[in-house]
Amino acid sequence: MNIEQLKYVMAIVKHQHLTNASYEVSISQSSLSKYLIKLEKELGGVQLFDRTTRTVKLTAAGQEFAKYANRILDEYDHLLNEMRTFTHGERGVLSVGTIPVYSSRGLISLFASFQKKYPEIQLDITEKMSSELIGLLKKAELDMAFIALPENFEKLEAFSAYPMIKDEVVLITQKGHPYASRKAISLSEVKNEPFILMNQASTLFQICIDACKKAGFTPDITHESSQIDIIVGLVAEGLGVSLITSKEAEYFSTANISLIRLEKSITHTTALVVSNRMKRSNAMKAFLNHAQDWDGKTSEDAPLNSDRKGNIS
Structure with a gap:
């Protein structure tokens, strides 16, 4: 038994669904099932979950196991955090995660201005999708991260979020498209268009899917990409329309x-x-x-899930 197996079990407990749990821990559903079977054998054949239906539910043994697993993971996180104060803190190394589109959001100037102000602190920047960055934060492999804020973030009590950039989602088309001259459009008007979207690991993807459903349709997605320049390029070639932020456009x-x-x-x-x-x-x-005082910040919102007032102390 190891820490990763405990994390896998707690992901299943959280989602009560193997597929959704596998997305969170970034392994395939079949691999997750194998790890679970292996763990149950290691425990002497104890069944942790009832897997007879589409959803997986804890057995009595599973409830007891989850209680101790949660305690162990909490202690493990505390251990990592304490050790990081002796390494990253004193050496002045800061691990910052960011979504791949940080250049179009203007965040490069934030990193650059911080580095000029604090040349003794080394910035270690990791580019991932928002869901992946949250996973790295949970594992204490990042100090902090810039993410696209999901709608349900206020439910994640383990985190504090400091809003930096508020933007609006817009539709982009090729300049020769019949809708190209429109200043505004109803999303339902483009329900028959092929859509080119950020991939499913991105928060923007879910925002777009939810918006289309509210408009009464499911989009026909012909292409997905994690790179905004590829999406813009495909739209520019007339292969479809897309929903991206106005700053990216x-x-x-x-x-x-x-x-x-x-x-x-x-x-x-x-x-x-x-x-x-x-x-x-x-x-x-x-x-x-520095981030709170950054000139490029467009939101004056207070941090979510936090009672912070003024500067960090």
């Missing part, structure tokens, strides 16, 4: 695309997220304060 304004606002506005927020379980080093405090 403006960043690629020289491409052969038109930006059309949605009649029913959809908000997209980029936030700096920190685990509440992590002891904040001086380097973390310095970055948080």
Whole structure:
């Protein structure tokens, strides 16, 4: 038995569904099932979950196991956090995660201005999708991360989120498209168009899917990509339409695309997220304060899931 197996079990407990749990721990459903069977054999054949239905439910033994597994994982997280104060904090190394589109959100200037102000702190930047960054934060493999804020984030009590950039989602088409000259459009009007979207690991993907469903249709997705420049390029070639943020659309304004606002506005927020379980080093405090004072910040919102007032101390 190891820490990863405990994390797998708790992911299943959380989702009560093997497929959804496998997405969270970034392994295939078949691999997750094998790990679970292996663990149950290691425990002497104890069955932790009832897997006779589409959802998986804890058995009595599973409930007892989950109780202890949760305690062990909490202690493990505390151990990692304490050790990081002796390494990253004192050496001045700061691990920051970011979604891949940080250049179009203007975050490069934030990183650059921080590095100039604090040259003794080394920034270690990791690019991943929001869901993956949250996973790394849970494992204490990142100090903090810039993510696209999901709608249910306020339910994640283990984190504090500092909103940085509020933006709106817009429709982009090729300049020769019949809708290209429109200043605003109802999403239902493009229900028959092929859609090119960010891939399913992104928060923007779910935002777009939810918006389309509210407009009464399921989009015909012909292409997905984790790279915004590929999406813009495919739209510019006339292979479909897409939903991206206005800042991203403006960043690629020289491409052969038109930006059309949605009649029913959809908000997209980029936030700096920190685990509440992590002891904040001086380097973390310095970055948080710098980010809050950053000139490029467009939101004055208070942090979510936090009672912070003023600067970090």
